Amino acid sequence: MQAYAPPHVFEDEVSLKLIALDDDCGNPPDMSPFTKPFRASILARARFIEDLVLEQVSCGVDQYVLLGAGLDSFAQRKPDLASQLRIFELDQSEPQEWKRQRLLAAGFGIADHLKLVPVDLDAGDNWLERLVVSNFYDKRPTVVTSTGVSMYLTKDAIISTLRQIATFAPGSTFVMPFLCPVKMLESEIRIGVERAAEGARASGTHWISFFKPDEIVTLAHEAGFDEVQYVSATALAGRYFAGRSDGLRPPNNSEELLVATA
Secondary structure, three states, X not given: OOOOOOOXXXXXXXXXXXXXXXXXXXXXXXXXXXXXXXXXXXXXXXHHHHHHHHHHHHOOOOEEEEEOOOOOOHHHHOHHHHOOOXXXXXXXXXXXXXXXXXXXXXXXXXXXXXXXXXOOOOOOOOHHHHHHHOOOOOOOOOEEEOOOOHHHOOHHHHHHHHHHHHOOOOOOEEEEEEEOOHHHOOHHHHHHHHHHHHHHHHOOOOOOOOOOHHHHHHHHHHHOOOEEEEEOHHHHHHHHOOOOOOOOOOOOOOEEEEEEEO
């Protein structure tokens, strides 16, 4: 599969092995020029989160919770850093079991510091209760992330999650990408988001939650977080994509980041 020229914003060969994608398969359909800005958004959020985790580990944080972990491969790509953490991956039981089997088949195994915790966030499972049962220490500062999830949850469910994480030990940090309302998008980007939403709807996973930046910041403050920061796609582009000649850049006012500290 083709890759962009260096400098790479984010490198992940582990996920290719998990989905058994051959190097000579060419570009998959979702690697078209049409999807380029959205792939840049995914790269930007992934890089930002890993930079944050590294920063927090250097400050003594030793727990990392991923809500809706999907195919996140941090534990396998960064073994030295990951071994300094107790990592809890929360996801629906079926895709999580598939991932477990792929990790074993690809030779990565399941490290002792990695806990796979089955939970259905959309169905209202008590994820915090299951986390504690999995030996999570609720009195220790923690990094919590939730990527590619907020658009599928109701506003009430998101507020509930914010309130729960705001009660974590002081110094805990929550990072959540969120989608801005479609009307805020530039016209050339809007059609791509609308098509993605239609595809999600057709597969039975509707996009139901969109937030203006000031709205999500207010919700986080009201939930009880001491410090709340909005990180724009524009800021991420300047941080990770400056000087590129290939046009790779996340679109403005599309997928932005909420960073909240308890």
